[in-house]
Amino acid sequence: MSCRRIDKLLPLYAGGDLPAKKAEKVRAHADACPSCRREIDGLRAALNATKVLARADEPGEWRETDWRALMRSVASAKPAAKRPFAPFALRPVAVGALALLLVAAGALFLLRKPAGRTVALQAASSAAAPRASTATAGPEKPKPTVLRIVTKDGQLKVIWPFDSDFNLSRYGK
């Protein structure tokens, strides 16, 4: 590991908050790197100093009158009914449900057929349908259904004749 990568881990290592495997890597690096070792010592000394300060400055004490007043307030307070769902327990469930909903909505959006194209195809197909129905009326020589797709400017035309099995090969034979 390089010093740059180790540097990010040093504050956690100094306080004993790295998992054993990572801590071992940092230790191995620090044994060979005086600069990182100095950094660890500095962090430990600073942490130690804040702990010493905090211990010297013991938390303030309650004034007895304030404490008694608080206990009187408690005695007159009404306990809340048990909430059916604790918000902290619910949070992961809510996030999961929301994520699932988003994924489902996204999938629906992507899998949906483009509406305009479907309508156009249906229109063209239905326009050809009457002719197809008259064409297939004759039992001897069934005429194919013809699907015509024409761009708005009329420059591109796709004409697709097909029989009832969507088979192109039989047409014209």
Next chain:
Amino acid sequence: MDPREKDLVERVLNGDLAAFEPLVLPYRNPLLGLAYRMTRNAEDAQEVAQDAFLRAFKYLRNFDVERSFKNWLYQILVHSARHFRNKRVREEQALASGPVRETARNAPAGPERGHEQRVMRARLMNCLDVLTPREREVFLLRDIEDLNIQESAKVLGCSAVSVRVHLSAARKKIRERIKAQYPDLLGATNVLPKN
């Protein structure tokens, strides 16, 4: 959870309100201390701690007896302190032209305890001032109250990864502040466990 605490919780839930005081008594000063370090003001700390105890009583029915009662109280206190801080910010924005509030550095903090202790408190507060609110919460819980990473995450309602990130940043900032302003503290008697 401690069997004595469990028994007291059950008694309170069964309507014995007198059992609430012995239940919270061991934590009243630690909670006030944490509130003070979070709010940096003795009066605000008192208000936050009172609010936390009242909420604890109100929502005791929601307490999971498998959890640590102390950590549950810390969790309530952290939420009370955040709520209080947001309220204070809104008030100060509304009264932007009003007088500046006294902070821990210029207010008489708690009872008189002698010059040396006041100096220590001022130094600690000055170190904590360099942290963002979230870094301060993480640092206080992990490094001053000695909760582990998982416990801190649970109290703060965030992930362990988030705690690690903020803790790492907080320790670096504290180190820089102490190095720059109180180099004499760096030789303090060691209280840290070895890795």
